[in-house]
Amino acid sequence: MKTRPSVVIAASLLLFAACKNKNAGQGTARQPAFDVSGIDATVKPGDNFFLYANGKWMKAAKIPDDQSGWGSFYTLYQDNLKQLHTLLEEAGASGAEKGTTEQKVGDYYASGMDTLAIEKAGLKPIQPLLAKVDAVSDYKQFMNLVHEGYTTGNGDLMGFYVFADEKNSRxxxxxxxxxxxxxxxxxxxxxxxxxxxxxxxxxxxxxxxxxxxxxxxxxxxxxxxxxxxxxxxxxxxxxxxxxxxxxxxxxxxxxxxxxxxxxxxxxxxxxxxxxxxxxxxxxxxxxxxxxxxxxxxxxxxxxxxxxxxxxxxxxxxxxxxxPKSFRDASFAFKQTFSGQKVQEDRWKTIVNAADQEMGELLGQLYVKKHFTEDAKKRMDELVSNLQKAFAARIQKLDWMSDSTKQRANAKLNTFLKKIGYPEKWKNYDDVTIDRNSFYANGKALAVHGQKEMIGKIGKPVDRSEWMMSPPTVNAYYNPTNNEIVFPAGILQYPFFNPNADDAINYGGIGMVIGHEMTHGFDDQGSQYDAAGNLQNWWTKEDNERFKAKTAAVVKQYNGYTVFDSLHVKGELTLGENIADIGGLAIAWDAFQMTDQAKSKDKIDGFTPDQRFFLGFAQVWRLINRDETMRMRLNVDPHSPEMFRVNGPLANFDPFYTAFNVTEGDKLYIKPDQRARIW
CATH class of the missing domain: 1.10.1380.10 (Neutral endopeptidase , domain2)
Incomplete structure (x- = not known):
């Protein structure tokens, strides 16, 4: 969730089953979908709400040997892999005509699964490239080869991409x-x-x-x-x-x-x-x-x-x-940072590769079968309600001047909203996929990607383009497009359930929507104007007040310890923490507009307000291996999930009311010291 590509969530993923009870459907047109059994009632909500909402689940959960963690994102990601797997198997067996979407994705998958052919080819596919390196005699020839790599899919030593000019965003x-x-x-x-x-x-x-x-x-x-x-x-x-x-x-x-x-x-x-x-x-x-x-x-x-x-x-x-010997060596190295015990099944690796390399081909098949127009309409409603709630919050801010509020609302009202899948699909007509060579297919797609990217240089930004594939379990805000993007992949249980009560949906996907919106106004996004240009739109006084408030967030999160006395890095995670705090508040305000919030009817013994907070806490239920968490603390701009829940709640007055949090509880922060930004 930040700059290019800004992603809402660290790419990690876990399982909890919907608990359907006798009260389902009573007093609401939507069916509740919530895991009551995962709650640990021995934990006081005001001491650690993350453990209260997820403690029993966490005690029982086990990280599969082929994963670096487990939880809501993981289980949804695994479900998506299975759906994509079926699509790829069907495409590969369809006998589709050469050049069609089905032929390309099906044959790509088949070539990746043909490990006998990959072993037989051995090192031969890469030997010509290694021979070119051997032929180099000085650094000038060396750089010529490096340059050539950016046309053949072998670029190196020069991080290179084409993107909107941040001060001329079109x-x-x-x-x-x-x-x-x-x-x-x-x-x-x-x-x-x-x-x-x-x-x-x-x-x-x-x-x-x-x-x-x-x-x-x-x-x-x-x-x-x-x-x-x-x-x-x-x-x-x-x-x-x-x-x-x-x-x-x-x-x-x-x-x-x-x-x-x-x-x-x-x-x-x-x-x-x-x-x-x-x-x-x-x-x-x-x-x-x-x-x-x-x-x-x-x-x-x-x-x-x-x-x-x-x-x-x-x-x-x-x-x-x-061949496998190379893949085994790569896995052994990555284990240092993931803690993963064994490699994933081959089919999972190739399905993921297909999504990464040709996501808008495979994505066409995915949304046709797995994303409904009803889900899109429900998301449109949620996004609209959160946008209204955010606008109202801006107007009520006591620390921002009227002139800056006007510019903030102008930016909010010009958000480009993308839901589900692109209106215009990318073209892969120049890519030939050969069922008999996985290496050649990988390089052909790399060449295609470079050619597509280089072709954008000096041209207007295509604002319809997406930076994630439709099946991706994630979301992002892109400041230069001033856009919020929600792929079809994340618009599923546990984040989004069209049949669930509003409290659960607003606490889940509603908070994710609010999170992405807030990224337009976090410590980074706030530096871009409504047109997506890196340009100040604040008064000096408002900007100073904003920075003082963000400094308080840095201090709060610096105080969170994970293990071995390792702390969350408040400066590294500042943008995500601001978005979490703001996203929760905006989702709450939007939820208050619903009939359920006004009814006060209990479900599973919880009031609508309590269900909102429980729904919020349960979508972030994840556990990570220690190796993964160590690396995340060093490089991930997102805080660990426990603090993505407890941190925002500790600053949010309605949470104190809903669960009777009082002074002496571990999450308690004095009212005048709570972080209140958006």
Whole structure:
């Protein structure tokens, strides 16, 4: 849920069954769908509402060996995988005509499942690429090969994409970002804690294994692995931290291509654009220090070291397309950060790959079968109600001036709302899918993606485009489009149930909608105007008051401890925390407009207000492996789920009333100290 692609939730996922009881349907046209059995009544709601709402479920829940966590997102994601699996199996067996959607997705899936063919091909598919690396004799030839990679789907060392110019949001511009690392972020290369040391050791083992599989002897492979780690450690010094990467102004550095080429001739920017066939006047260099360092390091490091690094990157980036030995090595490395015990079944891996690589082809089949117009209409209603509730909240703010309120409402009222699936589907006519070569299919789709992206340079932004596929269990806000996007994948139980009572839906998907809306007004989104431009629209006084309020949120979340005395990083998670706090409040206000909220009729022994908060808490019921949580605390802008529930509730007066929270309860915050922003 943030900048490009802004995602609402950390990609992690869990199961709880709907509890249908005698009261179902009484006093409401919609059927309740809520897990009463997961509540732990031994926990006081005012002490830890997350555990109160989910405690019994958490005690019984077990993380499957092939998962890094378990919970609401996971179970919905797994359900979607099964639905997509059926679609792909049917498409593969349909005998569809060449070039049709069914043929492409079906044959892609079949090629990925043909592990015998993949094993038989061995290293042959990637050998021509490795041979090109061997033929390089100096850093200039090396960069020519790097540039070529951005036309063949093998781009490296230059984080590159095409996106809206953040200060001219209707036009596309090339964007370049820091890259070049295997570990999650820069501090993993230098920190002396056991987890960071283990990560470096795992990287050495991984690189060594890849080099051995590529034909090097054990001693040479080990030496080369150490050399790659040393090079990446040097590269990491030029990287910005995850917190610094959250600053839109810091990461907007528009430069003329001609000036950039003069400043960094060793990268050969002119050669890069000639190779990809584009002629932009200017680009946005997100993190200039990285490219300045790369420019200096290119002639300063032995060419053999750069070649070794490039081979390593090619091998690890292609591991999923190569024989099992490569996939096993990749999994062993990733275990360091996930804690996952075993690999997923092959079919899950290939279904996920199909969604990632050709999501708007597979998505067409998915929405035709699994997304109803009734669900879309219900979502339209929810979004409209939350938009009205947010507008009303803005008008009541006691810390914002009337002039800034007018601009805030103008931004809110111009939200582009996308629900379910794109109105216009992407075109894959230039992609040929061969049932007999998974590697070739992967590279063909990569080339297609690069070609599609490069073709946008210098052209107007297509505001109808989506950054997630329809089956994705997620949502996002994109500040340059000023849009909120909800794929069909998340518009299902437990987040959204057209047959559930309003309290459950407003506490679930309603909060997600409010969360995404609030992202337009969090510490990052608030820097973009109604047209999506990175431009101040606040008075100086209002901006100072806003920053004071966000500082209080940072302080609150810095105080949350997970385990081993590791704390939530308040600055890293600030945007998501603001969105959680605001999303809850907006969803609550919208719920109060419903007949159920006004009725006060109990279901399952709970008032409508209580069910709203319980519904909210249960959609965030997740458990993570320790390894996953450690990495999340370092790089994930979302707080752990317990604090995504308890943090917003501790600041929200209606929660205190609904569950009689009083001074002395652990969640209690004095009224004048509660974070109240939107």
């Amino acid at each position: 036009m596309n511009i090339p964007v370049f970002t820091q890259t070049g690392l295997s570990l999650p972020e820069k501090d993993y290369y230098t920190k002396g804690d056991s987890a960071s040391v283990a990560a470096r050791n795992a990287m050495i083992r991984y690189a060594s294994k890849l080099f051995v599989l590529a034909g090097q002897d054990t001693a040479t492979a080990a030496k080369n692995a150490q050399a790659v780690l040393a090079l990446e450690t040097e590269i990491a010094k030029s990287h910005r931290s995850p917190v610094e990467l959250r600053n839109p102004q810091l990461n907007y550095n528009k430069m003329a291509v001609s000036d950039l080429h003069k400043q960094q001739p060793n990268i050969n920017w002119t050669g890069f654009f000639n190779t990809i066939g584009a002629k932009p006047d200017s680009v946005n260099v997100g993190q200039p220090d990285y490219f300045a360092a790369l420019n200096n390091m290119l002639p300063g490091k032995p060419i053999e070291l750069w070649k070794t690094k490039l081979k390593y990157d090619y091998l690890r980036n292609s591991a999923g397309l190569l």
